[in-house]
Amino acid sequence: MAELRKKIARTLRVGLVAVAALGVALAGGPAEAATKTSFKVAWTIYAGWMPWGYAVDQGIVKKWADKYGISIDMVQMNDYIESINQYTAGSLDGVLAANMDALTIPAVGGVDTTSLINGDFSNGNDGILMKTGKTVADLKGAKVNLVELSVSHYLLARALESASLSERDVKTVNTSDADFIAAYGTGDVQAMVAWNPALSDLKTRKDANLVFDSSKIPGEIIDIAIVNTATLKDNPALGKALVGAWFEVLSIMQKNDAAGIAARTAMAKASGTDLAGYESQLATTRMFYTPAEAVAFTKSPQLPETMKRVRDFSFSHGLLGNGAKSADVVGMEFPGGVVVGDPKNIKLRFDLTFVEMAAAGKL
Amino acid sequence: MRRLINLRPSRQGTFFLGALPFAIVLVIYFVFSSLRLAENPADKLMPAFSTMGEAIVRVAAEPEQRSGTIVLWADTGASLVRLALGLGIATAIGLVFGILNGLIVYARVTLAPFVGVLSMVPPMALLPILFIMLGLEETSKVALIVIGVAPYLMRDLALRVEELPGEQLVKAQTLGASTWVIVARVVLPQILPRLIDGLRLSLGPAWLFLIAAEAIASTEGLGYRIFLMRRYMAMDVILPYVAWITFLAAISDWVLVQISRRAFGWAHLGRGA
Missing domain, CATH: 3.40.190.10 (Periplasmic binding protein-like II)
Known part of the structure; x- marks a missing residue:
């Protein structure tokens, strides 16, 4: 009896060690950024993001991904915050977010994030x-x-x-x-x-x-496409493909020809409204239809000012985390080397590399 | 006989084995959390125990800047009041209609089919209707708990009343008891422990309904805080809140068991809890 009990105790001890070892094994090395060929990006329903859905349905995302020899799984998620949380947790390579949420969720959570495209700002939405x-x-x-x-x-x-x-x-x-x-x-x-x-x-x-x-407050609530900075650095193809696909869809949808109306109608349907309803939402969304417009907006000195304001609001509402002693804990980098906040802890970067390529017709 | 089914652990062994699953979960959390934090010290998904400790101090001991209240206690108070009101009303309804449906044939043929159908309505699906009919304030949150819990209690108690031996009712009548006296002296004492059992089993659903209601429109409450914190993935607050809710639920369950044991010791002969 006593011996059996000892045996059980020993088995349990071995089991405990095994469980701990299994935990370590399962955790593996957290996904290390490196060259890879398949990516996962999520989008959610919003007037300014419907072009992504259309780009997926029409195979435009696939076309651009193929061009750069990668594959992009562009998934639609039902819950906006959940999609950003998933990105922050590391299971997505990119996601669509409002500027404030990009700062307070992934950037504050230590995930170095790059704003690939400033897509639009809310102008009455x-x-x-x-x-x-x-x-x-x-x-x-x-x-x-x-x-x-x-x-x-x-x-x-x-x-x-x-x-x-x-x-x-x-x-x-x-x-x-x-x-x-x-x-x-x-x-x-x-x-x-x-x-x-x-x-x-x-x-x-x-x-x-x-x-x-x-x-x-024009230009203060911005909708951006964000990707993991390390992933983007190792895989510029991801940035090229996403930016290429984005501006191709925008050039289709902004025209008033048959293809443009068909595109807007499809986007309207996907967002649960009709063409007139969707166009009225677009009227209150200031889209940057060309790369040049997006470049001009991102380069303007207003953007760092806006982000500073957003950051101060976030700080005063405790959104910059517990340990945040000042609004400067997280650094943000803008084109031209402008930095707001801690330059040693830059976690949100507004990058123009790829949009400028598109503007120059080099994609 | 040396068989696995005959082996009993010692007193320490019992304690050790009971604590083991908790320890394993904590160890696994610690390993994963450390790995994620080594990669990214600002990771919010699996905060270190020390970070959670700081968050607990912040919500449980320091007044919030904007409102000046200590959020954990304000949330706990608001949620417990809603829960107590909801469960109290549901218990009262359950007791009255349970006895009526179980004992009075006229009541049963009138109400039992209705209660049966009512208990099949998924309460969560009613939530939007409740908000429109009863407003966004306390009433609709309490109502959701009542709607979620009362039909179960009614049906459970009615079944227990029907299970009472017919001989008891006959005997009571031969001794001259009226319907009212039978309810008060024969039925009630025997089904009160069942009511407490039913209430214990309803605690889980009641918390579920409470948190769902608080997530939709609220200014305070445990569910409100969790859904608010979710907006910026403050797991250092969410995880302690979940643990706190679990603790509160376990304590209420324990209190109900103690009440039942003290008041109805006979009902606990030959069973675990």
Whole structure:
């Protein structure tokens, strides 16, 4: 009996060591950046990102990937934040994100990230609605439903600033974006920050006054395609293929010929609306249709200013992490060697190498 | 006889074996976390235990800058109030309708089919309707818990009442008991332990409904915080919150067992917990 018990104890000890060893083995060396040939990039539904879906359906992504001898698995994910979290965790090579989320999730999480394409900025796609108030000043004392800590929250902070109010003057209620429309219909909602497509639906209600929208802060809510910096450095083919595919789709969709209308109709359908609905969303999305426009926007001195503002907002809301002693913990690099924040800890890079290649017709 | 089924571990052995799975999970977490942190010291997915410790101090001991409250306690308070209200109302409904459906034939033929159908409605699917009908505030969150838990309690109790030996009811009647006295003196004492059992099994679903409701529209609560933190992958807060919720659930389960043991010792003869 005693001997058997000893045997069991010994077996258990061996088992424990084996489990620990297995853990080490399974973890393997965390994916080391190196030359590889297949990549995974995720996109989610948003007016400015629908061209990616079209590019996949029409084989444009595949065409450009083949040209550079790689394969790109461009997957559509249902949940935007989940796609960014997956990218941050390392299971995606690239993802589409708003500038603020690119800073606060992967960059703050230590994942060196490069903004490959500044695709567009929100020019009315995000807005603040009030049921009875008519101006931003009326928000004082109101309850505001929004997705907290998102670009909506940033928009609200900028709106309040414009009326010399602060966040202390309102009460924020975290509300899921899937429930914007249902929530607005309840008596509990006084004001709401929403984005398209829900925003355009809500604007048609009699009890919805648009008191502020992102067209009042143009160029501050930017939608960017981000990729892992190390992966991009070792595999420039990924950058070339993505940028090439992107501007090919944009050149198709911006025209008013049959192919352009067909492309926009397909994108409208994929985002659950019709051509007119999608075009009204595009009207409030400032797309950079040509590489030259994207270059000009990325080079302008406004971009570092904007990112500084976004960073300060993120810092004051605790989004730069626990250990963050100042807003400078994470560095951001812009074209022309401009650096905002800690130059020793650059984690977000706005890079023009590939877009400039496209502008010069070298892709 | 030396057979595996006859072997019993010693007292220390029992403790060691019980702690083993916990230790294995912690070791595996530690290994993976260390590997990820060696690669990227700012990794948010699997923070080190020390990082989580700092986060716990921050949420449990330091007032938040913006609101001035200590978030862990504010969240815990808000969530426990919702949970207690939801479970309390569900228990009351379950008890009343359970006895009615189990004992009174007229009530059973009227209500049992309805309750049977009602209990098949997936509560999560009702959530959007609840929000529109009852608003985004506390009522709809409590209502979701009630809708999720009450039908199960009603059906469970009705079955237990029906299982009571017919002889007991006959005997009580020969001794002159009215329906009311039978409910109060024969039925109630025997099904209260069953009610507590039902409540224990409902704790899991109740937490699920609570967190789902808090994720949609809220200003505080344990589920609210987890979904808010998810926005920037603050696993150093999310993991301790999950552990805290688990702990609260385990404690409530233990408290219910103790109440049941003290009050209805007879119901615990010959069973584990």
